[in-house]
Amino acid sequence: MKSALKSVAIAAAAALFAGSAHAVDLTIVSWGGAYTASQQNAYHNPYMKANPDVKIINDDSAAEGLAKLRAQVESGKVTWDIIDMVAADAIVACDEGLLEPVDADAWLAAAPDGTPASKDFIPGTLTIGGTNCFIPQIVYSTTFGYRTDAFKGKQPSTIADVFDLKTFPGKRALEKKPIANLEWALIADGVPGKDVYKVLATPEGVKRAFAKLDTIKDHVVWWTKGAQPPQLLADGEVVIASAYNGRLFSAIVEKKQPIAMLWDWQAFDLDGWVVPKGAKKMAAIKKYLRFATDTQRLADQAKFISYGPARNSSIAKVGNHAKLGIDMKPHMPTNPKNAKTILIFDYVWWADHRAELDERFNAWLAK
């Protein structure tokens, strides 16, 4: 009896031990909501199925990711394993030395045809702003949506129309930040897209951009959270709004609101993975990232949300929406039809001028 108990105890202890020796918890920080759900379906679930010893824990605090990451690294208590960040934040964090550098070809899987990762990701996205800490997942864009019932006859189709209150009267919603708005103001004012940063680099150029924004200032509702502009459009509070393309897709296709897309000069941006400096489970982190950023996985994510994969080899594999069954390709910001004119942020320029222009923008708003 006694020995039987003993052997049971030993077996139990062994099982416990074995369990704890293999199980790895990965804490992945992302944005929550529909976005985390798309990652759960496209990356986490298949990965955990293939690796039963790994448990992925979602942390929805990406909105405060940069500040919390810095606090963790400064205090030496890094509890996060992987963070989902927008490119601009990743550049700041990488510059501050808060992230592990990424060796793209060593970490990431090659395309099915053998193209190494560094060649397969959209050019420049792995080294955004001259940094090397960022693994892009998706291309998203800040673009415009308008209410289809707001205007009789001609519908807005260009960025100049957004600033044209005479032909298209009504309120606009814009993000409460200078980035993108200043560029759009200049383009609407007649500056060719390729010269935007050349013009913006001069004091007269900045003045010109603000002067253009002045023309619609009294008719703008300024938003700060991505959920606001689709809501403002749906409520009829505004007739044209800048918004993340995925949010507009959801309002138009999933919620059937009377809204249409205006893709002219959509502002491309990237969202991707970064690894905090001093992360403890590097082997497990790298293994997961290799899986989650391969060609098929990035293509799969687009089934669940209308953001474009950041790998060239994934773009062709984008299929149908998981629930609605519609073809997702026409809804991708990277689709050639939508991407006739695109604004690519000059992150290096913004790193120099962000603090200055943020202040100026806010002072302008307060007046």
Add this chain to the structure above:
Amino acid sequence: MRTADGVPLKISLQRALVRSRIRALLLVVPLLAFIAIAFVLPIGDMLFRSVDNRIVESILPRTAVAIQDWNPNGTELPDEAVFEALTLDIKAGVKARTLGRVARRLNYEKPGMTSLFRKTGRRTKRVAGPPYKERILKIDNRWSDLNTWRLIRREAGALTSGYFLASVDLKTNDRGEVVWQSEERRIYLTLFYRTLWMSALITVLCLLLGYPVAYLLATLPLRTSNLLMILVLLPFWTSLLVRTTSWIALLQTEGVLNDVLVFTGLISDDGRLQLIHNQFGTFVAMVHILLPFMILPLYSVMKTIPPSLMRAARSLGATPFTAFVRVYMPNTVSGVGAGSIMVFILSIGYYITPALVGGRTGTFISNFIAVHVSETLNWGLAAALGSLLLALVLALYLLYDRLVGIDNMKLG
């Protein structure tokens, strides 16, 4: 005199006193530790961050020392030794991946430093030996700008006034003089002023609305007043975000209130009122959210005022109005003080509600502190703004103490 065990009574008494004091101290140790960890340390850390400038001398240590010998008022660039120090510092900074930090710090003072340091960092790999000066100058002509070097020399110390200056719209110009920030970049003084006057008005509105409610609560029969109390407390227990977004649904131009006004013909469909995303929206939402903080202290004070006082005043010939103003109201001063200070201080630090309903004219200074903490990562400026806000609140508290007397305050 001695106790039973032979110890002098005086000593025995003293021992007993010490023991009880230690026991009392042990009882409050958790509280003291909590205060130290949750208040004193973070606030101290914040105050320090607002002047902390060790980043420059820790990442550019050789340059910070070498540049002290250079005359910033002259017309000559620093000599070879400084350039050599800079090259070595930048190489070390690139290796330790810390160069970006110092670049961002200097960029707050002079836009363009981020790209200058990044570019130089990439290219110094090829600068293997002297002449350093010539090679660095070739990388970027901003290194031949005296103002770049003046900036580095000025910020080489361990402490800086840069964050505090920035937080009151001042800056140090290239000649080292403190001047106003250029007109189109001045923002923080406006925001401090706006935060103060709007909070003051919110407090007054809360008082005007809350006083009659508290009076009713305190004087109505228990059954009715309990029901009224629940009506006060229910919103108090409801999530802040829910209450704020409900106001958006009610007040927006296509919202309930505007719909009713249009339906009744008071305004035309084209003339819908802008009631949210501006100062008005902030006032409405904030007064609603902070009202219970005014009502509850008022109520607790009013509850203790015996009804016989008013009856006595009336029987001595006072009109109801005179009795109310000269007898009842002076007795509620402590509640008014407590409620007002509570509402005012809460309001000054609020940021979620103004961010959601304030639009461009109804946001507070705390919104910018939040932006600098979580978005721009300029924690020095956030700390300076926070320290100023703390100083402001303390100053107002002392003023209140002088005018009304803090002992008169009654929270319950």
